Amino acid sequence: MPVSIREVAQRAGVSVGTVSNVLNRPDEVSAESVDKVTRAIDELGYVRNDAARKLRAGISTTVGFVVLDGQNPFYNDVVRGAEDEATRHGIAILYGNTDEDHRREKLYLDLFEEQQVRGLLIAPYGDVTSRLQRLRSRGIATVLVDRFSGDGRFSSVSVDSVVGGRMAAEHLIQTGRRRIAFVGGPFDIRQVNDRLAGARVAAENAGDHIDLEVVATAAMTVDEGVAAGARIVSRPRREWPDALFAANDLLALGLLQSLVVDGRMLVPDDIAIIGFDDIAFAAAAAVPLSSIRQPSRMIGRTALRIVLEEATDPDSIARQTVFQPELVVRASTRAR
Template identity: 85%
Template sequence: MVVSIRDVATRAGVSVGTVSNVLNRPHEVSVESVDRVTKAIDALGYVRNDAARKLRAGVSTTVGFVVLDGQNPFYNEVVRGAEDEAARHGIAVLYGNTDEDLSREKVYIDLFEEQQVRGLLIAPYGDVTARLQRLKSRGIATVLVDRFSGDGRFSSVSVDSVVGGRMAVEHLIETGRRRIAFVGGPFDIRQVTDRLAGARVAVENATNTATLEVVATAAMTVDDGVAAGAKLLARPMHDWPDALFAANDLIALGLLQALAIDGRLIVPEDVAIIGFDDNAFAAAAAVPLSSIRQPSRMIGRTALRILLEEADDADSIARQTVFPPELVIRASTHPR
């Protein structure tokens, strides 16, 4: 029977990544871990396949990263985290922005497959399961980013968007708001539907009567937030919401801009606004924006680390890493 790196990890009581580090970067591992892994290798008779390792090294000095919105500062920070981790391993990150376009997503996946990257990180827009299975069959590891792998076929690194959506609306309700609008879209993006689902849970659980309406946007940009704000302001005053939960910070910033230009609704006195991501611009807004924080750089670093571990061991088991969201309260949701 051929002994795998996973067998060594199980025997030593450490992770596959630790075994990989002992074999490739022992100076980064504790003396105790090196000793445990070495003893497990000796006991199992593990023989390293240097030929396969060198073949991989010859074509795998890069990894691909496909994101669905390159203009979103959140994804810029996630990519930065992946780059920071990749640099530690002598790996370069090739980056592609699909701009929420299925055809562009396909082009980038095909390109990275043709380039024989060591692995692929992807924040998918469409259903890419079949494509990623093909990559896996060709020995290209894949990790989903900012998307939970529901069926567990692939490793994923994400934040619990349902919990984040619930936290956002619970906060709005706690500040005395009752007529809440969720502003976001498109709804074929899983993160949007998850955040809306959490918002609905918060309204259903509210002890005081609260309502939730949905204002759909075509994309998750500042311009779409401005357009949504104009749509709300065109309604009769008695029909205006007193709180807005935006699917991301860019939409929230667009809403702030629309309200400021119109001037009839003051934030937070007349209407509260909360976003999602806590990007670099949230705290610097004219009215500092409350938001649900995602640990963007940590997401990128973790995803890259898992990707390299799986690239080193084709038998590794997919894992789902879910970070908790964090409520960040600023002036845009101060109680009235």
């Protein structure tokens, strides 16, 4: 069992309060008492519970981070960026994956509220505004991650997904593609809607000769991408699109896998594929995957810095940090 502060006091022959003062306010204690307590600590091997001390003082050393999809390497990189920044400040990250599930999201929010974390970073699933307002009323600073705060109530760190969607579709059009299928879902995820909105802008700007359809998926996973690819290939050949814009790279990799296994549609000769996020696996795919890159680690680092600043100054004004996406072209969208 760990040595208690009471045992230290007994060994030193002083009160528990004196030991506490030696640990926290040594300038208020006599040199003799400091010497007695120090020797008792050394003899017993006492290790102070710094986390408990800070918790009693109302200063938590943890920040909660709730992500939308823990299987997506993009979010892993965002969390890694937050962890790198947290380490610099002596803060630990408590991590929760909602897996696009409202019940799991509520469970983690309940947990982090009970733990009285110093701050909360969240890539939300749906609308959690009222819940985040409650957390803030309890002194827990909150920053949205990978989601723009439309009403400006909360600080947010995101990438302009509308611009990214437009860039992806414009690239496909510039390579000569005219029948584009947007593959993604569910559509209660804001990022999916934004990326589709950007693609629609690009199609409209290009004129009536561009056909943009939507192939809905139940989730943003490789398996859903494989299933969507199978549905597309099962159509009559005259109904095949000549380009696919996947709402994220996991879907794009699933689409690529499905098409490669089937073998009837060659990438990029018959059909081009572009994803979103530019995860590490994109460049290593059987056909290297074009993608819209997000600065994932920078998003995490920036969000952590903001939440700590707001935890220190609750009256600070919410800020919206929006990074611009970058088009990364690889073999999967080579021009015909």
